[in-house]
Structure formats: C-alpha cells, structure tokens
Amino acid sequence: MKEKRAAPLAVMLLVMIYLLIPLAVSIVYSLFRKWTGVLPEGFRLDNYIALFTDGEFLASVGRSIAMCIVPIAATIVIVLLALFVTTIYFPKLEKYVQIICMIPYTIQGVILSVSILSLYVGSPTFLSNRLLMLMGAYCVVILPYIYQGIRNGMRAVHMPTLIEAAEMLGASKLYAFFRVVVPNILSAIIISSLLAVGIIFGDYVLIRNLAGTSAPNMQIYLYQTMKHDSTMASAVFVIIMLTTFIITLLVLLLQNKDTKRRQQQVKE
Amino acid sequence: MIKKASNKYLYLLALVPFLVVALLYEILPLATVIYKSFLPDTGGAFTLENYQTIASKLLYRKAIMNSLKISLTSAFVGIVIAFFGARAAHERPGKMNRAFTAVLNMVSNFAGIPLAFAYMILLGNTGLMVNIGKELGISALANYELYTMNGMSLIYIYFQIPLSTLLLIPAFDGVHKQWKEACTLLGGTPGVFWRKIAIPVLMPSILATFSVLFANALAAYATIYALMMDNVALLPVQIAGCFTGEVRIRAGLGGALSVVMMVLMLLMILLTNAISRRFQKGGARR
Amino acid sequence: MGYIHFENIHKDFGQNKVLKGITMDVERGHLVTLLGPSGCGKSTLLRCLAGLEEVTSGTVSLDGKDITHVNPRDRGIGMVFQQYSLFPNMSVAQNVAFGLNMKKVPKDTISRKVAEILKIVGLEDKAEQYPNQLSGGQQQRVALARAIVTEPKVLLLDEPLSAIDAKLRRNLQVEIRRIQQDFGMTTIFVTHDQDEAMVMSDVIHLFHNGLIEQSGTPTEMYTQPVSKFAASFIGNYNILSAADFQKASGEAVDCADVAIRPEIVRINLEVADESKRFHMEGEVVNSLSHGNLMRYTILCGGVEINADIMFEKSHLLEIGQKVRLSIRKTNVILLNS
Numbered sequence: 001m002k003e004k005r006a007a008p009l010a011v012m013l014l015v016m017i018y019l020l021i022p023l024a025v026s027i028v029y030s031l032f033r034k035w036t037g038v039l040p041e042g043f044r045l046d047n048y049i050a051l052f053t054d055g056e057f058l059a060s061v062g063r064s065i066a067m068c069i070v071p072i073a074a075t076i077v078i079v080l081l082a083l084f085v086t087t088i089y090f091p092k093l094e095k096y097v098q099i100i101c102m103i104p105y106t107i108q109g110v111i112l113s114v115s116i117l118s119l120y121v122g123s124p125t126f127l128s129n130r131l132l133m134l135m136g137a138y139c140v141v142i143l144p145y146i147y148q149g150i151r152n153g154m155r156a157v158h159m160p161t162l163i164e165a166a167e168m169l170g171a172s173k174l175y176a177f178f179r180v181v182v183p184n185i186l187s188a189i190i191i192s193s194l195l196a197v198g199i200i201f202g203d204y205v206l207i208r209n210l211a212g213t214s215a216p217n218m219q220i221y222l223y224q225t226m227k228h229d230s231t232m233a234s235a236v237f238v239i240i241m242l243t244t245f246i247i248t249l250l251v252l253l254l255q256n257k258d259t260k261r262r263q264q265q266v267k268e
Numbered sequence: 269m270i271k272k273a274s275n276k277y278l279y280l281l282a283l284v285p286f287l288v289v290a291l292l293y294e295i296l297p298l299a300t301v302i303y304k305s306f307l308p309d310t311g312g313a314f315t316l317e318n319y320q321t322i323a324s325k326l327l328y329r330k331a332i333m334n335s336l337k338i339s340l341t342s343a344f345v346g347i348v349i350a351f352f353g354a355r356a357a358h359e360r361p362g363k364m365n366r367a368f369t370a371v372l373n374m375v376s377n378f379a380g381i382p383l384a385f386a387y388m389i390l391l392g393n394t395g396l397m398v399n400i401g402k403e404l405g406i407s408a409l410a411n412y413e414l415y416t417m418n419g420m421s422l423i424y425i426y427f428q429i430p431l432s433t434l435l436l437i438p439a440f441d442g443v444h445k446q447w448k449e450a451c452t453l454l455g456g457t458p459g460v461f462w463r464k465i466a467i468p469v470l471m472p473s474i475l476a477t478f479s480v481l482f483a484n485a486l487a488a489y490a491t492i493y494a495l496m497m498d499n500v501a502l503l504p505v506q507i508a509g510c511f512t513g514e515v516r517i518r519a520g521l522g523g524a525l526s527v528v529m530m531v532l533m534l535l536m537i538l539l540t541n542a543i544s545r546r547f548q549k550g551g552a553r554r
Numbered sequence: 555m556g557y558i559h560f561e562n563i564h565k566d567f568g569q570n571k572v573l574k575g576i577t578m579d580v581e582r583g584h585l586v587t588l589l590g591p592s593g594c595g596k597s598t599l600l601r602c603l604a605g606l607e608e609v610t611s612g613t614v615s616l617d618g619k620d621i622t623h624v625n626p627r628d629r630g631i632g633m634v635f636q637q638y639s640l641f642p643n644m645s646v647a648q649n650v651a652f653g654l655n656m657k658k659v660p661k662d663t664i665s666r667k668v669a670e671i672l673k674i675v676g677l678e679d680k681a682e683q684y685p686n687q688l689s690g691g692q693q694q695r696v697a698l699a700r701a702i703v704t705e706p707k708v709l710l711l712d713e714p715l716s717a718i719d720a721k722l723r724r725n726l727q728v729e730i731r732r733i734q735q736d737f738g739m740t741t742i743f744v745t746h747d748q749d750e751a752m753v754m755s756d757v758i759h760l761f762h763n764g765l766i767e768q769s770g771t772p773t774e775m776y777t778q779p780v781s782k783f784a785a786s787f788i789g790n791y792n793i794l795s796a797a798d799f800q801k802a803s804g805e806a807v808d809c810a811d812v813a814i815r816p817e818i819v820r821i822n823l824e825v826a827d828e829s830k831r832f833h834m835e836g837e838v839v840n841s842l843s844h845g846n847l848m849r850y851t852i853l854c855g856g857v858e859i860n861a862d863i864m865f866e867k868s869h870l871l872e873i874g875q876k877v878r879l880s881i882r883k884t885n886v887i888l889l890n891s
Contacts, residue, residue, distance in 0.1 A: 010359060013364075015349065015353045023375070036332065053516035081286060086283070089280075093283075100286075107298065108487035111487070111507065113508075114522055115509070118522070136289065140294045143290075177361075205489050208512075222385065234385070236390065248376070250394070
C-alpha cells in the first residue's frame with residue numbers, strides 16, 4: 001500500500017516558510033543599509049556595533065536577566081514546599097494547590113496586571129512598590145509552568161516509592177524529599193525554569209502596566225526604538241529572538257536527553 | 269521516637285509562602301477587580317452601572333464584537349492549519365518532522381512586540397512586501413493595510429499556528445496506524461477513515477485546542493498595542509486603557525470589562541467541553 | 555510468640571476493610587511467604603510491618619518489642635519494592651551506601667561493606683554505573699544489596715520479581731533464597747505466584763479477602779489444601795462438587811467438594827478393577843502439551859477432569875478416544891468449605 005508521500009512534506013514546508021519569513025526578513029533588514037526594492041543594498045554591521053556600545057541597551061539586557069532570576073527562584077521554592085507538604089502529609093489539599101496553580105493559565109497578562117495595579121497602587125504599605133508588584137505578578141504568571149514541571153517530574157521518578165525506600169533505609173521524609181527526590185527531578189525543574197525565562201523575557205504587558213517605563217527591559221527598549229529607528233530596532237529584534245531561540249533550543253535539548261535517559265533502560 | 273499525628277500539622281507552615289504569594293498576587297487582585305466592577309467609579313454603593321455603560325456605549329460594544337470576531341476567526345484558521353500540519357508531521361516522521369517541530373517550538377515564543385515589529389517591516393505602510401508588491405504589480409500586497417482589523421488578523425493567525433500545531437501533534441499519536449489499516453481492509457477509503465474514525469477520535473483535542481486558541485487571541489495585547497497604541501476597539505486594549513490611561517483611572521469600568529472577558533473565556537471552555545462530551549460518548553479517547 | 559508477631563491486625567482504607575484480624579508469627583531465620591491474589595491484603599500486612607501504613611487496630615511486635623507506632627526508619631527493617639525504588643541520581647555503590655550513611659557508619663567501613671555485598675549479589679563490576687544502565691534483574695539485585703547491607707532485623711520483599719521476565723526470575727529466586735539462608739536473614743516475601751512461593755519458602759501463608767486461609771510448609775500447602783479456594787489457588791486441582799463427582803465415578807462421597815490433582819489421575823485403556831481406586835469412564839475432549847507433560851481433558855458423565863501424563867510419543871491419546879480413569883482413593887481430597 002503505497003501512498004502519496006509528497007503531500008505531508010509540502011504541508012510542513014509551507015507552514016515552515018510562512019513562519020520563518022518574518023524572521024528571515026527582519027534579520028536581513030538589520031544587516032543592510034537600504035531595502036526598498038526587491039533586494040537589499042549595502043551590507044553593514046553598524047547597528048549591532050552601535051547597540052553593544054549603548055549603555056541603555058546593555059542595562060535593559062541586564063534588567064531582563066535580573067527580572068527572571070528572582071521570581072523563578074522564588075516560585076520554585078514555594079511550589080516545592082507546597083507540593084512536599086501536600087503530596088506527603090495532606091493529599092486532600094493537593095487539589096486546591098493545583099487549582100490555584102492553573103488559574104493563571106486563563107487569566108492572562110492584561111487582567112492580571114490591571115488587577116494587581118488597581119489593588120495596590122494606592123496602598124500606603126510596601127505593597128505599592130512597583131517592582132514588588134511586578135515580581136509578584138511574574139511569580140503568578142509562571143506558576144502553572146513551574147507547577148506542572150515539578151509535578152510531572154515527581155510522577156516520572158515514582159516519588160512515593162522513592163520516599164518509602166529512603167525511609168526504610170533510615171532517612172526522614174524531609175531528607176528523602178530534598179536529598180533524594182529533588183536531585184532526581186532537577187532536569188524537570190530546569191526545563192520548566194527555562195520555559196519561565198522565555199515567558200518573562202517576552203513580557204511586555206506586565207512590565208509596562210506595573211513598572212511603567214521606570215525599569216525598561218529588552219521588550220520595552222525594542223518598543224521605544226522601533227518608534228524612531230526601524231533598522232536599529234531590527235537589530236534589537238534579532239538579539240531578542242536569538243536569546244529566545246537559544247532558550248527554546250536548550251529546553252528541547254534537555255527534554256530530549258531526559259526522555260532518552262528514561263527510555264534507555266537496558267533490556268535483559 | 270513515637271510518631272503521632274499532632275506534629276504533622278507543623279508541616280502546614282511550609283504551605284504558607286505559597287499561599288501568601290497566591291493570595292497577594294492572584295486571588296485578592298482578581299477578587300477585587302470583580303468586586304470593584306460592581307462599584308461606580310464616581311463613588312457610591314453596589315451598582316450595575318459599569319455593565320450598563322458597556323452595553324450602551326458603542327465603543328465597548330464594538331470592542332467586544334471585534335475581539336470575538338478576530339478571536340474566533342484566528343482560532344478557526346489556526347486550528348485548520350494546525351490540523352493539516354500535525355497530520356503531515358504524524359504521517360511523515362524523520363528529518364523534516366524534527367525540523368518542523370523545532371521551528372514550531374522556536375516561533376512559539378515569537379509574539380508580542382517583536383512580532384508586531386516584524387510585521388511592520390513586512391507589511392507596514394512602507395513594508396517590504398508592500399514595496400515588492402508595488403514593483404511587481406501584485407495589488408493584494410501593494411495595497412495591504414496592516415493597521416486595520418482585517419490587516420491584523422494575519423498577525424493573530426501567525427501566533428496561533430505554532431501553539432495550535434504543538435498542541436495537536438501529541439493528539440495524533442492517539443490515531444493508531446492499525447486503525448487505518450483495519451479500515452482499508454474493511455473497504456474504507458482514506459476519506460472515510462478520516463471522516464468516520466480519525467476526526468471523531470481527535471475531536472476532543474481539537475475542541476480543547478480551539479478554546480485555548482480563543483483565549484489566547486482574546487487576551488493578546490502587546491502586539492496590538494505596539495501597532496495601534498490605544499486607538500483600537502479591542503477588549504484587552506480597552507481594559508488596559510481604563511487603568512493606565514492619561515485621563516483618569518476607571519477601575520470599575522475596567523473591572524467590568526475584565527469580567528466580560530473572563531466570562532467569554534469561560535463560556536468558550538464550557539461550550540467546547542459540552543460538545544466534546546458528545547464525541548467522547550462513543551468511547552473515543554482523549 | 556515468634557520473632558515477629560502480628561496480633562489481630564485490622565486495616566481499613568475508608569469503607570474498605572483490607573485486613574480483617576490477622577494473627578501470625580514468623581520464626582527467626584525463616585523465609586515466610588505471603589501468597590494470594592491481588593487485593594487479598596498481603597502487601598498491606600507487609601507495609602504495616604514496615605511502618606509505611608498505620609494499622610487500624612492490633613499490635614505488631616519484633617524481637618519482643620512493640621513496634622506498632624514506631625517510625626519506619628527506626629524499626630530496623632529492610633525492604634525491596636516491586637520496582638523503581640533505586641535512586642536514579644546515585645550510582646550503584648552510592649545507592650547501596652545510602653542506608654549506611656544514614657546510620658553514620660565510618661567512611662572506610664562503608665566502602666568495604668559495599669564492595670562485599672556487591673560481590674555477593676554478583677555486581678562488583680557495576681559499582682560505578684547508574685540504575686538506568688542496568689537491566690531490571692540487576693536493579694533488583696542492587697535493591698536487595700541495599701536492603702541487606704545495613705543488616706536489618708527483618709528483610710521484606712514486596713513482589714520483587716514480578717516485573718522481571720520468566721527465565722531470569724528463576725535464577726533470582728534461587729539466588730535470593732541462597733543469600734537469605736547464608737545470612738540467616740528473617741525474611742517475609744510477598745508474591746501472587748504459587749510456583750515462586752513453593753520454590754522459596756519455609757512457610758507459606760495463603761491470604762484470601764483479608765484473612766489467612768491456610769498456613770503451612772510448601773509440601774503441606776500443595777498436598778493438603780483445606781478449602782476450595784486453597785485448592786484452586788495452589789496446584790492445578792480438579793475441583794468437583796460432590797454431586798458432579800458422583801456423576802463421574804458412580805460413587806457417593808460425604809463432603810461438599812472434591813479436589814483431585816491431575817498428576818494422580820491414571821489413564822487406562824483396558825478395564826481394571828481395584829477397590830482402592832475410584833473409576834471413571836469417559837472420552838478425551840481436549841489435549842494440551844506442556845512440554846514434558848500432556849494435559850488431557852476427559853469428559854466423564856458430563857464432568858470434565860484434567861489428567862497430566864508424562865509425554866510419551868508412542869502413547870498419545872486422540873480426541874474422542876474412550877478411556878478409563880483410575881484415581882487412588884487416599885489421594886482424593888475431600889473439602890468441606
């Protein structure tokens with residue numbers, strides 16, 4: 001039974017071309033002086049040189065990175081603690097933790113940012129600190145991804161058996177969780193953190209609504225640049241996309257390694 | 269050495285950080301927005317005034333209609349393309365397949381400001397494609413108007429494709445090759461196989477993906493804002509405008525608009541779940 | 555009172571009563587098997603001894619001490635699980651050393667003991683490998699080494715071989731038994747495989763619906779089942795109601811059911827008369843080859859009887875052939891429950 005094998009290839013190729021055109025065009029655009037006809041003219045790297053000598057741009061890169069670290073680390077810790085307590089001591093509460101973790105999937109950027117803003121903006125306490133609001137919002141936005149990553153990791157390593165085995169060998173539940181289970185789900189934690197990095201890197205809504213222009217990240221920098229200089233902006237664009245791609249590539253690579261390791265199980 | 273249940277409750281302390289973050293930045297803000305949507309912005313007691321404003325003012329009615337229209341269209345087109353894309357990937361494993369999923373994964377993060385920027389270069393007023401269209405005399409390209417609802421729908425479709433295809437590819441693993449073989453041996457054509465077996469089996473996944481796409485489009489903000497600023501009648505833009513506008517903050521109205529948006533998402537989830545249950549009755553797996 | 559003593563153990567999971575009053579003793583140095591179908595409560599009793607489940611009522615004592623409410627890690631019990639219990643991020647040697655580290659044994663003693671035990675289970679060359687580089691059988695050897703290296707008072711084995719394929723399983727059964735006897739390790743073994751129980755145990759406890767149905771040595775269990783359940787679970791007994799038995803043999807028996815092992819049934823082609831035997835006439839309706847055995851199904855007076863005969867090429871029976879069965883009366887087991 002021979003089928004027409006070309007059709008699926010063509011479909012995949014077409015979709016890929018459609019998806020890659022805007023990227024390819026922007027990259028070429030950033031490398032040439034002029035592109036008003038069919039072909040670009042005047043190859044140059046000026047944009048990139050200018051960018052990497054611009055203190056504000058470098059600062060925005062630094063901010064983007066810094067804004068990832070705190071919320072992701074905090075979210076990992078609070079989710080691990082919550083899952084430790086619920087899975088081992090109070091399995092009945094697990095359902096509620098799950099619901100709380102999944103709600104941010106449906107309330108996306110705009111609603112979350114405006115609701116946090118309107119609640120705390122007039123507050124006389126430390127809660128009105130804009131940066132704190134932003135960090136809190138980031139924690140909530142990445143909550144579903146971190147939660148699912150950790151939860152799936154726990155399932156994949158058969159956590160209950162691991163903990164019981166460690167207990168039978170004289171370890172406490174706390175020791176078993178943090179010294180036996182956590183090291184084994186490290187790759188799952190790293191993968192979900194990278195996904196979270198991708199989300200925070202790509203964020204514009206939350207930072208604009210919550211922090212305004214007081215702490216511009218790479219997205220805001222791009223937005224401001226594209227208002228007055230589109231070739232310069234295209235270079236910023238390329239750098240942003242490059243970072244995002246590297247992150248995605250890392251995720252894919254780690255995921256592949258992880259599944260391969262699990263499938264490697266030697267046959268008798 | 270004797271273990272009793274009492275010290276078990278000490279461990280509940282470890283839940284506190286999680287609950288504090290969830291309460292401060294998820295539950296309380298949401299609850300407040302909903303609560304404030306029932307308070308007038310001018311001060312006073314419980315009222316439906318904000319909802320009446322939405323129902324009576326043309327701008328907000330248009331925002332809801334536009335948002336619904338563009339979300340439904342882009343979700344529909346997205347799911348159709350995703351269906352054929354995922355089917356192709358399913359039928360053709362190998363190098364091309366790996367490249368395909370790699371590209372999908374990469375562009376799945378391609379959204380927001382960068383996406384708006386790329387389309388500006390490509391199809392904006394002096395965009396590249398527009399220039400090429402003018403030189404080669406292709407009027408569809410030469411006269412493309414990015415800064416309209418129709419013009420922007422291309423961007424919506426763009427960011428729906430990677431998401432929907434990535435969500436559908438795993439679902440195709442549930443369509444076993446043996447079914448197709450069995451169907452052929454029983455005299456069914458490929459068309460019969462897809463109509464009678466594969467699509468019904470896939471339907472729950474297709475519907476679930478559709479509702480994700482719908483929510484995704486409904487909430488999309490950064491891309492649109494980058495192109496149009498506040499000058500467009502779309503729900504998320506109007507919501508943000510109520511809270512961050514230069515004039516005055518209208519938390520009640522913005523809250524009511526947020527509630528409308530959440531209700532729309534919820535309705536779509538309920539609707540797709542209800543339809544999906546009809547397909548699962550026959551024992552088709554998710 | 556034995557080395558391990560269970561006193562009237564009850565365990566409920568909500569409405570579901572899994573253990574309904576188990577009283578049982580285990581002698582020091584014995585390998586005792588808890589045998590039964592899944593859901594009979596055998597694993598639950600094991601987990602109650604380990605401390606992984608709290609009993610609903612009753613007491614568990616070990617070496618004269620009540621351990622009913624002691625933490626699992628303080629009970630001095632080693633355990634091997636069905637599967638997936640090795641720590642994947644640790645090498646074989648690190649896995650085995652884990653329990654000794656917990657006991658704060660000096661470093662050099664640990665490395666000596668780990669090397670010794672790995673030699674005993676035949677994995678001295680795998681010390682630096684990781685669990686995912688080992689086969690299922692090798693992983694279970696590591697799990698066994700890890701459990702016994704701390705010299706626990708009792709070793710618990712919870713269906714350790716059920717995820718391993720048949721051929722390797724035989725080897726491991728023999729090996730576990732050898733190591734257990736060398737160490738004189740008091741061991742409780744849970745399985746649903748009656749052959750495995752027969753090969754390995756000093757004593758077998760047969761579980762049924764949360765209660766012990768029968769206890770005894772493998773030979774006792776095999777030759778003297780006390781109930782219909784015991785007879786159906788152990789061996790391949792022909793179990794007939796008294797009425798059916800009368801239909802087939804023409805003789806009345808005073809009991810509820812009759813159990814006949816297939817290998818004591820003789821198939822004769824000629825008429826022979828002997829009053830010490832039951833006789834049945836019938837027709838071969840099915841034959842099945844089990845390698846060195848042929849199992850024939852014979853229809854006698856409307857009742858099917860299985861008979862196992864050593865395979866001999868010149869003496870094969872054909873379907874439809876008329877035969878006479880004879881069964882020594884003393885070998886027939888009369889059941890009353």
